[in-house]
Amino acid sequence: MRGTGKGRIFIVGTGPGSIGHITPYAMKALRESDVIAGYGTYLDLIRELIKDKEVVSTGMTRETERCRRAVELAATGRTVSVVSGGDPGIYAMAGLVLEIVKKQSEDSRTDIHIEVVPGISALNACASRLGAPLMHDFASISLSDRLTPWELIEKRLDAAAAADFAIVLYNPKSRGRTRQINRAVEIISRHRLPETPVGIVKGAMRENEKIIITDLGNMLEHDIDMQTTVIIGNSNTFSWNSLMITPRGYESKYSI
Amino acid sequence: MRGTGKGRIFIVGTGPGSIGHITPYAMKALRESDVIAGYGTYLDLIRELIKDKEVVSTGMTRETERCRRAVELAATGRTVSVVSGGDPGIYAMAGLVLEIVKKQSEDSRTDIHIEVVPGISALNACASRLGAPLMHDFASISLSDRLTPWELIEKRLDAAAAADFAIVLYNPKSRGRTRQINRAVEIISRHRLPETPVGIVKGAMRENEKIIITDLGNMLEHDIDMQTTVIIGNSNTFSWNSLMITPRGYESKYSI
Known part of the structure; x- marks a missing residue:
């Protein structure tokens, strides 16, 4: 969605909770990522898909910390997926990640490619x-x-x-x-x-x-x-x- | 979603308009179907997937007729997918199909298995x-x-x-x-x-x-x-x- 740097963040929706409802595009984003950030329960669903990836996982209440870490990793040039259950654009992670990118780019002129990958929401x-x-x-x-x-x-x-x-x-x-x-x-x-x-x-x-x-x-x-x-x-x-x-x-x- | 008869209707969402955003579950429903009913534009997107299927296609304004035909075909024991762009559950085909099934089952005790397969909505x-x-x-x-x-x-x-x-x-x-x-x-x-x-x-x-x-x-x-x-x-x-x-x-x- 813009960004000329090497780092990328996908904010990926994994849908309601069965592999059959994750879009091929979301799967592709996960496959292309070096790092996966998400809450434990959502990661369990895609455990098989991400077994060779570096994982940033924290409890539900520490989501800001997790997203901040994801943005920092992307700023070093890596490809990172921040995973949400449902659709990341509905009461989920998209806004928080974008707010953090905004803040960090104001502080340090980070330049990351960002893409929100929609999912089947609740x-x-x-x-x-x-x-x-x-x-x-x-x-x-x-x-x-x-x-x-x-x-x-x-x-x-x-x-x-x-x-x-x-x-x-x-x-x-x-x-x-x-x-x-x-x-x-x-x-x-x-x-x-x-x-x-x-x-x-x-x-x-x-x-x-x-x-x-x-x-x-x-x-x-x-x-x-x-x-x-x-x-x-x-x-x-x-x-x-x-x-x-x-x-x-x-x-x-x-x-x- | 209920129904003990042999006929089945899937009401399938094909998402915003790119194959990458159709869920595997929706793909499976299309593959398992004998008949595909839908508006021309939505069918174009999945042309490759449905090339060996019987197709019931009419213009946008004749959607009631199309859905009625789909329900009739399912009542004869066939598996039918009614295709919507986006999510069939949001301003789309799910309600109309269910209303027709209701009416036909009251008239003739049709007994069809119905399943709404969600998609990425607009x-x-x-x-x-x-x-x-x-x-x-x-x-x-x-x-x-x-x-x-x-x-x-x-x-x-x-x-x-x-x-x-x-x-x-x-x-x-x-x-x-x-x-x-x-x-x-x-x-x-x-x-x-x-x-x-x-x-x-x-x-x-x-x-x-x-x-x-x-x-x-x-x-x-x-x-x-x-x-x-x-x-x-x-x-x-x-x-x-x-x-x-x-x-x-x-x-x-x-x-x-």
Whole structure:
């Protein structure tokens, strides 16, 4: 994507968690890399592909340190892949790496070739497992208030629900963050009926995959955690035969 | 995804338009199929892969007819892939096919195995080409009012802009639909500065790819058409070195 120096960084999405959903282009980037940087769990999936590579791996919370190290290595002329599960461009590593490159190039005029290689994100993967919940306009909202004021998240939930967007909830709940999902359901319920279909997908396309179709009134009875993505239908979404379907238009303007 | 009969339908996403971004799983579905149904342009991309297959191809506007034919063929016990560019689950074929299967199974108790195979959608592809514009919450809105009342689209534009979502615009303009994008900019500008970064991507990852980074105040001076996806930053998005970056949080809670 620019850069005349020898060093290269690929920011690579490995998709939902099965080798069959990693694009050939992402595979190529990994193969061409001298160094692979990533969080342990994501690297496990591609262990076989990267067995002859140098690996920079740290825990989930030390991602800034890991990305900084990746950029430093690229600045020495090496080819480095920073690996994200899903799509690096959606709530993942692309932004952080670019911010670090920006800072380092201001400090030291580093000149690195950077390329973001997209992957199948959780929203694409989970939607596919549920049927067709995202056929119409949708909003994607993370319930993590670690780096975002909770008031803004509430405002977004309310706005998205009021304007009849289908809603994808990322990071719905973690061990230390349990109330947010309850509050989200409360806010969305101001604008949407308890019967509104809701899909809950845990570990999409992994061995432990679990898919639940429920509704807004009952969704909190189900198991939701950090590995879960939740999709809430719009006012036209219906469920049929364990599938969740959002029609592609309103007003029955089309006949099937 | 259920179905005990012999017939199968894969609803397959072929990604943004280069073979390197089609997942191995999607390739496998195409290989296993007897029949491929799709719009001409999308089939061109995979011509080599499907040369020994029976093909059901019709123009873009006759997609309902094409999907109905695909479902009928699957009901006779054949394996059929319905092909979408991008991700079939985002403004594409998944919903229509499932609605037709539902209708036909109610009429005649058809029993088909259905599987949606996700692909890299325009929003993932375009975001990757622009840098990292979707690192935080975003809303996806189609400006096509063919099947959706324009008032609802306006309401969504206003809600998304007011709640500081990054905004992805699908179908921004076509030959017969030219005013909508002007109106969208007007509405979004109520809540966002003219300096807000905007990315315009035409033909992402195709030979004719064209990437423009501009801002809300100047975006209408650029070429926008049906092949274009537009991404408008949130209040924190900045551009640097022909890249568009949305930080992953607010309040500088993290240091790089």
